[in-house]
Amino acid sequence: MSEVKEKELLSGAEIIERIKNDLKKAGIKATIRKHRGGITTNFAVTVRLCQNDLEEFAKYIEKYRVRECYGRIAVSEEKAICSEAFYKLPINEQEEIRRTAAAHDYKYYTEEARDGANLHNFEKGKLLTPSAIDKLQCVKDIIKAYHYDNSDAMHDYFDTNFYYSIYVKL
Numbered sequence: 001m002s003e004v005k006e007k008e009l010l011s012g013a014e015i016i017e018r019i020k021n022d023l024k025k026a027g028i029k030a031t032i033r034k035h036r037g038g039i040t041t042n043f044a045v046t047v048r049l050c051q052n053d054l055e056e057f058a059k060y061i062e063k064y065r066v067r068e069c070y071g072r073i074a075v076s077e078e079k080a081i082c083s084e085a086f087y088k089l090p091i092n093e094q095e096e097i098r099r100t101a102a103a104h105d106y107k108y109y110t111e112e113a114r115d116g117a118n119l120h121n122f123e124k125g126k127l128l129t130p131s132a133i134d135k136l137q138c139v140k141d142i143i144k145a146y147h148y149d150n151s152d153a154m155h156d157y158f159d160t161n162f163y164y165s166i167y168v169k170l
Contacts, residue, residue, distance in 0.1 A: 012041030015146045015162060019045070022142045028135060041162040046169050047139055053132035054170070057106060063126055064102035073097070076104045110170060139166060 010018075016032050023030050029048035034041065055063070066073045072080040075097055086094060109127055128136070143164055150159040 010146065010161070012043075012162060015041065016043055018146060019142055022145070023139065026138055026142065028139060030139065040158075040160060042164070043162065044165045044167055045139060045143065046167045047136060048169055049128075049132055049135070051170070053129055053135070054110060055127055055129055060106050060127060061099055061102045064098060064105070066098050066101055073101065074104075075101045077108075136166065136168070 012034065016034060020032055023045075031046045031048075032043050033046070034043045054060075066086070068083045071083050073083050073086050074080045081097065086097065089097070106127065143166075146161070147164075148161055151157060152159075
């Protein structure tokens, strides 16, 4: 039997059970929560990381680069600056804003958003250490070992055995 056919024959519960076992064998602490409803299985994997998996605060601040979003640079939850105005500021003021924004992001992803931070948030900010990124890549690889996707969005045809999300919890 081909590998794709075997994946097609597994039920959602069997896939989740196999992923749980593979994560356990890899020594990765994670929980899997199946979402209700829908024909196709949909689940979220929450990977448990520890403080050692995060870059040190000082290193994060030094590496941080301001991110532009729709022409604005977020400095804090309440404050943003127009990117055009930001780049016209003197270098020392740009640096102060960069450091403030970095401190805000670090606090947000390590203290406030512990339950809601998904994998993409962490990859963008370079908050994780290389070993933590490797751990998350291992989680992706384990999940993709059971995943097939023969979808063709151009023809509005969806053929996949499951949908998934990966979240990070500290």
